[in-house]
Amino acid sequence: MRMRTLVGRRYKERPAEATLDSHSLLLRGAYARQVANGIYSLLHPGYRVVRKIEAIIRDEMDRVGGQEVLMPVVLPRELWEETGRYQAVGSELLRFKDRTDHDMVLAMTHEEGVVHLARHEAGSYKQYPFMIYQIQTKFRDEPRSRGGLIRVREFTMKDAYSFHRTAEDLDDYYRECAIAYHRIFARAGIPETAVVRSDSGMMGGKIAHEFMLLTDCGEDSILKCDTCRYIANAEVAEGRIPAFPEDPKELEKIHTPGKKTIEDVTAFLSVPLHQAAKVVFYESDSEGRPVMALIRGDLEVNESKLARLVQRQPVPAEEATIRKTGAVPGYASPMGARDLRVIADPTVGESNNLVTGANEDDYHYRNFNLDRDCPDVEIADIATLREGDGCPRCKGALQMRRGIEVGNIFQLGTRYTESMGMSYLDENGQAHTPIMGCYGIGVGRMMSSVMEARHDKFGPIWPISIAPWEVHINAIKPGEGGVGEVAGKLYDDLREAGLEVIFDDRDERPGVQFADADLLGVPLRFIVGAKSLANGNVEWKIRGTDEKGEVPVEEAAHFARKWVDQAYAEIRAQANAKTEPF
RNA sequence: CGGGGUGUGGCGCAGUUGGUAGCGCGCAGCGUUCGGGACGCUGAGGUCGCCGGUUCGAGCCCGGCCACCCCGACCA
Structure with missing residues (x-):
């Protein structure tokens, strides 16, 4: 990509509506633009990041046997009536009528859709267990969206649904998915994401976990033991609250x-x-x-x-x-x-x-x-825990933290399969209701979360795995000393080496180019300028670190290939280290 | 839904007691510059959120509406 034609104005100043740093950078770097409250368009750099996140998710979902499908965003009222959610869910379910006055809804999640799809297709025990997933738009008419892409009304979500014959089988798969989630977040550059026990809310079901990126700007409260590994959303956290026993006196x-x-x-x-x-x-x-x-x-x-x-x-x-x-x-x-x-x-x-x-x-x-x-x-326990209350598992004390929920997993049970009449026949011809699990990840929220976790005052510091490009070339004074020609050749060579390259071919002052490069946050940067070119070198620099050096022009592509491969290898190693579900 | 705030060019903002709109950045052209957001000159770009009212005259005053932002309620 040549920067000259990259669509999107980058801003010097923090937009007035930006609340979080990630929100500000999203707008300043021309990754996304708001269209209406909680509804955004993505510009090219933003969509490139999103596509990479999606690719990682696909890879990991396929790895645990998922099959990708695509369900519609618009569903008929009847489907939501089968499960009782047409009535049960409040105004965040957007309802409307089509041309023939038929009631429709915009799917805010796809349990109804997936059971509708699967109930006609999976009638034999021989097909179980299986998992279906999609990466699809969801619409939730949130009473209050905020924080850039952290909380929006229209968003892209990876939602997966697994179907099992037994609760044990679901439980095993649930653990596999938890590990897959850890791998996804590690590969996207936020390996510190924590699994916490959570409430199942409107989804129903008993066991649920959320994957939380712990950060002060998060919306959820989390209680975390300072000694053992206990960690839970404040909505479900248990704990020891000090008591004040005395000998009873008369009323x-x-x-x-x-x-x-x-x-x-x-x-x-x-x-x-x-x-x-x-x-x-x-x-x-x-x-x-x-x-x-x-x-x-x-x-x-x-x-x-x-x-x-x-x-x-x-x-x-x-x-x-x-x-x-x-x-x-x-x-x-x-x-x-x-x-x-x-x-x-x-x-x-x-x-x-x-x-x-x-x-x-x-x-x-x-x-x-x-x-x-x-x-x-x-x-019954109905108390809100406070920081300092005792851990339920050990002698430690609970700390209060904030987190962004980037993913969640639920053991749904048979709530949807039963109400929608899904069944299969076992070896003996007996009908059974499959047991479901479901697994969600908010794609745009993930992009914002990585931005929130990995940035400095100049812009995001993307991990190689989801950076909009892998290499950024700056040509300083392209018109002089063959700089433009060398940079152009380097651009070709890097692409020839299979790298994704953004080439700043504008005749802009270095300061302008560097500031824009920081906003795009590409990990590896080459700077082609007369200074180093005099020695036959180009400079390289790693975003977000002090690492820099020079490399002979003709070796630059090889250097980049090696550096990028190494960066991917490090990330993959972090993902491979994730072997514990909880 | 309750409370608060803001709407003026792409972005950030100013606009006095009402007199017909300005600054910085950005954008276009020319020139001087040139390794972390240069400088000069010239220029383009605004139904002042919308509707109504008061007035000779409204960005400014009055009424209604809308949008966006923040806090709360809500949130798979």
């Missing part, structure tokens, strides 16, 4: 006029926050009963954990809902409340003599002890 009703919040009551009574039990009300569980979450005063309810218990997204209760249970807002406790589901965090029972509401205006109780005063409530 005592006290006058606490106007003290409606835990902060006010504990301050009024001069007791620490952890010596209170607080109540958080939610509208209903899956059976329509109001939910009272009971948690220690110094902790917060983790609504993701609660959502799994009550089988739906918790919605904070209206006052009328609370009153109906006999509880008094501001002075609430489980004592005396009825017709509701009470879920108490274990920390409430492990501490004694707590302050809690008396369900009567302006009164609280002192010395509340859960097992004595409210013995029959449901006990």
